[in-house]
Amino acid sequence: MQTQELDxxxxxxxxxxxxxxxxxxxxxxxxxxxxxxxMQYLADHxxxxxxxxYGVATFYSMFRLRPQGKHTxxxxxxxxxxxxxxxxxxxxxxxxxxxxxxxxxSEDGIFTVMEVACLGCCSxxxxxxIDDATYGTLNADLLPAILEKYTF
Amino acid sequence: xxxxxxxxxxxxxxxxxxxxxxxxxIEKLLAEQPSIPAKLTQAGCIGLCFQEPxxxxxxxxMETITYGKMTAENITPFILAYAEGKPLNENKVLASxxxxxENKNFQSQTRIVLRNCGVIDPESIDASIAQHGYxxxxxxxxxxTPLQVIDEVQQSGIRGRGGAGFPTGLKWKFAHDAKGDxxxxxxxADEGDPGAFMDKSILEGDxxxxxxxMIIGAYAIGADEGYVYCRAEYPLAxxxxxxxxxxxxxxxxxxxxxxxxxxxxxxxxKEGAGAFVCGEETAxxxxxxxxxxxxxxRPPFPAQSGLWGKPTNINNVETWAxxxxxxxxxxxxxAAYGTEKAKGTKAFALAGKIRNSxxxxxxxxxxxRDVIYKVGGGMKTEKPFKAVxxxxxxxxxIPESLIDTVVDYDSINKTGAIMGSGGMVVMDTGxxxxxxxxxxxxxxxxxxxxxxxxxxxGTKRMLEILTRITQGKGKMEDLDTxxxxxxxxxxxxxxxxxxxxxxxxxxxxxxxxxxxxxxxVDKRCPAGACEALIRYEIDPEKCVGCTACARKCPVKCxxxxxxxxxxxxxxxxxxxxxCYQTCKFDAIRKG
Numbered sequence: 001m002q003t004q005e006l007d008x009x010x011x012x013x014x015x016x017x018x019x020x021x022x023x024x025x026x027x028x029x030x031x032x033x034x035x036x037x038x039m040q041y042l043a044d045h046x047x048x049x050x051x052x053x054y055g056v057a058t059f060y061s062m063f064r065l066r067p068q069g070k071h072t073x074x075x076x077x078x079x080x081x082x083x084x085x086x087x088x089x090x091x092x093x094x095x096x097x098x099x100x101x102x103x104x105x106s107e108d109g110i111f112t113v114m115e116v117a118c119l120g121c122c123s124x125x126x127x128x129x130i131d132d133a134t135y136g137t138l139n140a141d142l143l144p145a146i147l148e149k150y151t152f
Numbered sequence: 153x154x155x156x157x158x159x160x161x162x163x164x165x166x167x168x169x170x171x172x173x174x175x176x177x178i179e180k181l182l183a184e185q186p187s188i189p190a191k192l193t194q195a196g197c198i199g200l201c202f203q204e205p206x207x208x209x210x211x212x213x214m215e216t217i218t219y220g221k222m223t224a225e226n227i228t229p230f231i232l233a234y235a236e237g238k239p240l241n242e243n244k245v246l247a248s249x250x251x252x253x254e255n256k257n258f259q260s261q262t263r264i265v266l267r268n269c270g271v272i273d274p275e276s277i278d279a280s281i282a283q284h285g286y287x288x289x290x291x292x293x294x295x296x297t298p299l300q301v302i303d304e305v306q307q308s309g310i311r312g313r314g315g316a317g318f319p320t321g322l323k324w325k326f327a328h329d330a331k332g333d334x335x336x337x338x339x340x341a342d343e344g345d346p347g348a349f350m351d352k353s354i355l356e357g358d359x360x361x362x363x364x365x366m367i368i369g370a371y372a373i374g375a376d377e378g379y380v381y382c383r384a385e386y387p388l389a390x391x392x393x394x395x396x397x398x399x400x401x402x403x404x405x406x407x408x409x410x411x412x413x414x415x416x417x418x419x420x421x422k423e424g425a426g427a428f429v430c431g432e433e434t435a436x437x438x439x440x441x442x443x444x445x446x447x448x449x450r451p452p453f454p455a456q457s458g459l460w461g462k463p464t465n466i467n468n469v470e471t472w473a474x475x476x477x478x479x480x481x482x483x484x485x486x487a488a489y490g491t492e493k494a495k496g497t498k499a500f501a502l503a504g505k506i507r508n509s510x511x512x513x514x515x516x517x518x519x520x521r522d523v524i525y526k527v528g529g530g531m532k533t534e535k536p537f538k539a540v541x542x543x544x545x546x547x548x549x550i551p552e553s554l555i556d557t558v559v560d561y562d563s564i565n566k567t568g569a570i571m572g573s574g575g576m577v578v579m580d581t582g583x584x585x586x587x588x589x590x591x592x593x594x595x596x597x598x599x600x601x602x603x604x605x606x607x608x609x610g611t612k613r614m615l616e617i618l619t620r621i622t623q624g625k626g627k628m629e630d631l632d633t634x635x636x637x638x639x640x641x642x643x644x645x646x647x648x649x650x651x652x653x654x655x656x657x658x659x660x661x662x663x664x665x666x667x668x669x670x671x672x673v674d675k676r677c678p679a680g681a682c683e684a685l686i687r688y689e690i691d692p693e694k695c696v697g698c699t700a701c702a703r704k705c706p707v708k709c710x711x712x713x714x715x716x717x718x719x720x721x722x723x724x725x726x727x728x729x730x731c732y733q734t735c736k737f738d739a740i741r742k743g
Contacts, residue, residue, distance in 0.1 A: 017441070017442075017460065018460075019442060020442030020443075021422075021425055021439065021442050022422075025425065052443075055444055056425075056444055059427060059444040059601070060424075060426045061425070062384055063425065074385075077595075078346030078347055079347035079503070079504070079541060079544070079575070079588075079592075080346075080504050080509075083504050083505065083577065083583050083588075084504070116385060116426075117385075117595065117599075118344070118347065118348070118349075118385070120164070120352045120385065120386065121349070122504075122575075123201030123202050123204075123502075123509035124165060124168050125504075125509075133167075134164060134168035135168065136168045
């Protein structure tokens, strides 16, 4: 846990109304997820009950409670992607990364797969986003060449 | 060589298609060949997403031409030819004096809210000002009273573009009349409906019109603070909004003493954290306050008691972006478009099996047929049109028989779908309607905040039933149970998410009941989409015994000798479809 950085973030939002979510978003950026210890630390130093912090963390899909891979792959599950073969794409991706059904981060810790509601690039369906880069009109066969770029 | 401009469409759809590389390639070309008298700029999305990356070339006394499907490799000859005054004819999408493939599509639109999208550099306030940006703000602050502004908006007849269609002017009036020393303005940019990306296009293409609309709204209702609540899945939109707000502050359009009139207003951005229900206004406000985004009982309405208990007015991105145009051009000019009860225009996101997927804007009252076939260019696949899904998870599927329905709130409601925020996902006969209903129920079930029992548990039960049906394990009684659950969820949910969650099931049951029956009674998926019900069979007449399919089969369930017809073992088949895709002789039937 990076207590010094956390202290800075807490100080930045001190006494600002409605700041719990942005505070947690910034805290998450430090390690890529919110550990139990981090949430406890935030609670101890902000006066917000740890139950409230945990409640917010589990309500919003952007908060992660487990360590994440180096790169996040967001697979769009919007309507347009669904009718254009998103399910086959997800299956292909999970097979390629050898993910078990309850697993979302690859063994080597490089990729975390997230299914998201809609990335809003419907004209390029099916779409995935790796970190901030979007890849469109995909099929499972095109994935290896794209993922290889991130392996190093 | 005469001076000319090069404009590259750099919205997220463009970036995904490779526009960033095209921009860099042009930059490099211009650096290497300084004799080319061109100025390179960026723009947002003009809406022709299916032709991305798009590059527009224009110059004094020259034809303005937009080229589609440009790449870093193919762009150079287009620029060189244009520089020599002999523009190429290939890949011509839009052209001001000659034939462009999308000229007709574009001419059949009426672009008010999208007026600047793809036209101006969204990261430059001066580009916005050159297109009359912030003129409406000046007019409002220096010549109109708040009530005159509200009256103008009311006269225009504009209704909330987020989907519910509440008259915007009336909403403003309520917030104006509410007593309170502190009031808030909110822009709902939590565009969560899967298949909708109009608001994203506006924020990425013309953020200043949203900022200007909000300042005008703040003046009208008497607010001095505002928030844009934008979903985190839109990083580029957030980046451009931040820039737009900073530029507006610098010019003195935000902050203290705006345009020397004594009016003050500050605007913040709140990044969402991923919860669909936050599109609902009371949930959205809870989220801004830093809480779990759960809806509250109305009344009190936000106009009386909203953010932190203060009078608050919420409108969505598209509504705000219309305001400056209405003020500049007058309410009568806006009301001249549309139908009696739905004035003006509406932006739609076309997606799915449609040729011209992208963002378009048409007057209210255009028929779905014209939207899909005239503006949208018809079907992308060879399979015929089956239905159009409108309104996302709260909406429904409108069948072919109702394709002459016109787009306005009341006509769409009559079909059982809703206008919604403007997503239109077109489906062909390869789409299974039971699967689509299941898809949306899966979505609402996931996104239900859990506050109301029927929404939390009922959507789960509906999803289980639909899953069973798509696996061929359904019973006819299931259809009655679905109806009963739908009715109860609708009646007992607090917010729009739950109240409308059954709509996708209700509309598909209404228009495509025979498909449900085929799944239940015949154990067959007519569209060939439900995996568990698909059968792959080899036609012995067509099979030449090449063994390609047997070699590709991951579970080795295809047997046969070389040059003899092969057979699939149905018990062992996992329905992956690999054989179907491999066969070059069209010998494998899917059904």
